[in-house]
Amino acid sequence: MKVLVPVKRVLDYNIKARPKADGSSVELSGLKMSMNPFDEIALEAAIRLKEAGQAAEVLAVSCGTQASQETLRTALALGADRALLVESTIDLQPLAVAKLLHAVALRESPGLVLCGKQAIDDDANQTGQMLAALLGWAQATFASRLELKDSGEAWVTREIDGGLETLAVRLPAVITADLRLNEPRFATLPNIMKAKKKPLETLTPEMLQVEVQPRLTLLRVSEPPERAGGIKVADVAELVDRLKHQSKVL
């Protein structure tokens, strides 16, 4: 079975994003970019399936500018066998990405797609679910445990609002990874070197015949309302007094 892992290049999670001065978009120039942390987890899950003999090939796919090659090289260094870039300079919104991944899935016929649950830049949490719909496949989102059964089902434990739900989904399916699915490995130097020789193919939305123009118009980005700074209190007595008499919350 082939496992397809969509990986997105995003602003590193340690960096606080800011709007550009003209409010047209988020300032990214010169800032550290990394693989979306949820995609590292999804990729780790795919590599473990391969190591366990349950997957034959791991294909990493990224949609975005040429710079996403870097993210794909990271995926190859971590253990993906092959990488595919769908290159576009357009702002790709989740529905467009899902359509591109759909087209890729039709070419590659994976038995499983393992996505991140959300990209930490747009915080959309949509693409995997959209892809599952386009393929007519089952979906299991927010996975914290994954087990492939001989019956051709995947058993997936999902982190939901009240606790945990375990679903049995028919394969092929789309599964989206939550934080506790695993702890991703780090790429070793020899593997980083080896990754340079692994195949990285580039396609375009035109080649896949997918329309990727944004459906939503971004009017502006802005700073969120800021909190007024607070104070340090001397002790518990002062805290309780202020909670009672100043903010009247007790």
Added chain:
Amino acid sequence: MTLLVVAEHDHQTFKPSLLQVLTAAQAIGGDIHVLVAGNGVEAVARAVSALPGVAVVKLAQGSHLEEGNAENLAALVKMLAPGYTHVLAAASASGKNWMPRLAALLDVALIADIVRVESADTFTRPIYAGSVWATYRSTEAIKLITVRSTAFDALSAGEGQAPLEPVEAGKDENLSRRVSLALTASTRPELESARVVVSGGRGLGSAERFHALLEPLADKLNAALGASRAAVDLGYVSNDYQVGQTGKVVAPELYIAVGISGAIQHLAGMKSSRVIVAINKDPDAPIFAVADYGLVGDLNELVPALTAALPAA
């Protein structure tokens, strides 16, 4: 304009977030229909029909809708959606699960997790862990929206008498089935709607201390318990306690962060709280930048002292 709001419920009653989603729907304007989908959920539908401002309650029932399965719910709403200008649901684990699937089935964009209605076609949502807000206009014929419920006031009380209209329940897509469900049993208020939240982080040091120190404090305040990702990863509490960018977003009257450093991913889930208290031994911890009241010191002494200083619940 006619809007469809999809109600989340636990088979007995609707989730409190419905009242906030309805406020967002009213801000958009137009007639509001509410869909109650499930199995044996007439009581939920009756309760919804008594809410003010609801014009019609659509009731879809079938055993395949019992578990809130995303494939089946998306397929059901796809049948109903063409009659509406907007479809809304809470940006909960459930809404985030089925609504994007619906969006792709309808070939329309989804605006997720809105915090503001600017107009009937323009909405604002946080991106980058809430560090930035983005305002989008949608020209889609059907606007699909999930609502960050804590960003909207609950619908004020009032009485409605909306008629109940049964609708076709659709068929079972048969793509997945539930094997088991393990819900956390708690007698505390629900995290997302509690008036007070007491949250703990890695600074608590162990599951035992997390509970020994924070439960009595939460008892006194009739508070819900929350946690940072580190506390969940370390197994102090289960996943449904996590507050943050990728966990729950809360905005209580009072949020008390104990032994939490205040990473942006955590702040994303709590910085809209009305009053924030932070207890941390590191005076430079970023949590103090958002805290109204910061208490610097060892939580092992400060938390019991605070608990003792509060009046009995």
